[in-house]
Amino acid sequence: MPGFVETFFNLEIMRAALPYLLQGLGTTLLLVLLVVPLGIAGGLAVALLYRSPRRRVRWPLILYVDFFRAFPPLVLLIFLYAGLPFAGIEIGAFTAVAIGFFLNNSAYYGEVLRAGIESVPRGQWEAARSTGLSAPRAMLWVVLPQAVRNVLPDLVGNTLEVVKLTSLASVVALPELLFAARQAQSLTYNPSPIVLAAIIYLVLLWPFVRLLSRLEHRMLVSR
Amino acid sequence: MQREPPVLSIRGLRKSFGATEVLRGIDLDVRPRELVFVIGPSGSGKSTLLRCCNRLEEPSDGSILFDGTDIRAPGTDINAVRRRIGMVFQSFNLYPHMTALGNVTLALRQVLKKPRREADEIAAAALARVGLADKQGAYPGELSGGQQQRVAIARALALEPKAVLFDEPTSALDPELVGSVLQVMRDLREAGMTMVVVSHEMGFARAAADRVVFMDQGEIVEEGPPAAIFGAPQHARTRAFVDQIVRH
Ligand SMILES: Nc1ncnc2c1ncn2[C@@H]1O[C@H](COP(=O)(O)OP(=O)(O)OP(=O)(O)O)[C@@H](O)[C@H]1O
Ligand SMILES: [Mg+2]
Numbered sequence: 001m002p003g004f005v006e007t008f009f010n011l012e013i014m015r016a017a018l019p020y021l022l023q024g025l026g027t028t029l030l031l032v033l034l035v036v037p038l039g040i041a042g043g044l045a046v047a048l049l050y051r052s053p054r055r056r057v058r059w060p061l062i063l064y065v066d067f068f069r070a071f072p073p074l075v076l077l078i079f080l081y082a083g084l085p086f087a088g089i090e091i092g093a094f095t096a097v098a099i100g101f102f103l104n105n106s107a108y109y110g111e112v113l114r115a116g117i118e119s120v121p122r123g124q125w126e127a128a129r130s131t132g133l134s135a136p137r138a139m140l141w142v143v144l145p146q147a148v149r150n151v152l153p154d155l156v157g158n159t160l161e162v163v164k165l166t167s168l169a170s171v172v173a174l175p176e177l178l179f180a181a182r183q184a185q186s187l188t189y190n191p192s193p194i195v196l197a198a199i200i201y202l203v204l205l206w207p208f209v210r211l212l213s214r215l216e217h218r219m220l221v222s223r
Numbered sequence: 224m225q226r227e228p229p230v231l232s233i234r235g236l237r238k239s240f241g242a243t244e245v246l247r248g249i250d251l252d253v254r255p256r257e258l259v260f261v262i263g264p265s266g267s268g269k270s271t272l273l274r275c276c277n278r279l280e281e282p283s284d285g286s287i288l289f290d291g292t293d294i295r296a297p298g299t300d301i302n303a304v305r306r307r308i309g310m311v312f313q314s315f316n317l318y319p320h321m322t323a324l325g326n327v328t329l330a331l332r333q334v335l336k337k338p339r340r341e342a343d344e345i346a347a348a349a350l351a352r353v354g355l356a357d358k359q360g361a362y363p364g365e366l367s368g369g370q371q372q373r374v375a376i377a378r379a380l381a382l383e384p385k386a387v388l389f390d391e392p393t394s395a396l397d398p399e400l401v402g403s404v405l406q407v408m409r410d411l412r413e414a415g416m417t418m419v420v421v422s423h424e425m426g427f428a429r430a431a432a433d434r435v436v437f438m439d440q441g442e443i444v445e446e447g448p449p450a451a452i453f454g455a456p457q458h459a460r461t462r463a464f465v466d467q468i469v470r471h
Contacts, residue, residue, distance in 0.1 A: 121316075123312060123314050123316035124316060124318065126312070126316065127310075127312065127316035127318070127378075128318075128330075129279065129305065130277055130279060130305055130308075130310040131305065131306060131329070131330035131378065131379070131382060132302045132303065132305045132306030132330055132382070133302070133329070133330060133333055133334060134302055137333050141329060141333060142329075145320050146318075146320055149320065
């Protein structure tokens with residue numbers, strides 16, 4: 001029976017798998033660059049629409065946000081990828097991931113941004129409007145910068161979660177980092193590629209984790 | 224001078240929040256270069272009156288003419304009206320993420336579409352006018368309350384308003400900082416600015432107001448020159464209120 005190191009930290013296998021995993025990393029990064037901006041844009045739309053005084057607008061939004069925050073993203077992905085074809089709608093793995101992440105992320109980012117906007121005192125809005133700024137300009141120049149600053153730790157934390165969640169795309173055979181690692185694992189009958197993938201995630205995310213904890217600390221101190 | 228049309232002309236103004244009527248038919252004219260001082264107990268509707276004048280609060284009924292424009296008419300561009308009515312708030316409401324200069328230039332650039340150079344020049348002049356020429360680069364958090372309120376006044380002045388509304392501009396200030404803000408307001412009056420001031424600074428009212436308006440429970444109970452309102456009020460409610468504040 002092979003030893004622990006040979007099994008989980010087999011450098012030879014890691015070296016062989018590395019190019020393949022880096023390719024997977026490329027796909028992961030592309031995915032992040034797609035789903036994070038889309039999610040933030042969707043979340044911003046949710047947060048802005050939520051300001052509507054009409055209950056008919058706010059109600060469906062609350063349902064939307066609650067639903068997609070409660071719905072497990074893995075199930076959502078499988079449903080979009082494997083379930084929709086039964087309804088006669090055929091979408092590829094990439095589209096399924098893009099849609100699934102958009103629904104999930106816009107709900108989460110929407111909540112964060114809504115809290116941010118609500119944290120800006122009403123007087124800021126009124127001061128801006130009283131100088132003749134239109135509602136969109138008052139939002140863009142006065143409210144949003146303060147809103148984002150107030151919830152920056154939550155935004156960064158949420159984005160970290162999204163990066164980690166992109167590994168879910170492996171279940172619909174999108175060749176991102178984890179998928180590449182699992183393929184390498186099944187080819188080599190050795191889990192070292194998975195360990196290598198974990199190391200890559202760690203190296204990739206650690207600076208952002210540091211940043212997050214510094215932001216959180218700064219928010220606490222400034223309070 | 225009496226024949227000049229009023230800058231602000233309010234008729235039958237009513238405002239309700241839900242079932243409570245906060246303004247119950249206000250009639251008020253403010254003439255050019257006049258300083259109208261509004262007093263009244265807490266909750267009498269003074270802030271609501273000012274906020275209806277630029278529709279930060281939507282009036283329930285009545286008419287408001289500002290510089291000849293019916294601000295409640297469907298076709299009125301409210302943003303165009305607002306930039307000609309300055310508003311100064313009790314809590315300053317400076318934008319904390321912008322410098323003093325940035326606070327003043329924002330509307331110049333975004334509303335009046337001035338190029339940066341020109342906006343900066345106008346803003347610098349406005350800050351100099353309130354005695355803060357050397358604070359252009361300071362953030363609100365680095366300024367005293369009195370300095371912040373003067374930046375807020377500069378922000379309003381830079382748009383060359385036809386009138387400025389002040390809602391308790393000195394109430395949030397430490398006593399030793401009140402003077403600097405009142406001095407700026409006095410200078411403004413000297414320069415002929417039309418002003419409506421809600422405040423408890425009776426000394427300022429006596430010295431600078433053309434007219435004092437006493438409000439209670441959403442109505443104007445009495446108005447007249449400061450000497451008359453403070454010295455010989457006609458109504459019992461006015462007398463009670465004036466007695467109370469003079470004693471303090
Ligand atoms: N947005 C609002 N919703 C509901 N009620 C309001 C609102 N704004 C003001 N009111 C009520 O309207 C009344 C008048 O308020 P307003 O702020 O105009 O009084 P004020 O004379 O300025 O008082 P103060 O001297 O305390 O500033 C108060 O009873 C207040 O509770
Ligand atoms: Mg008030």
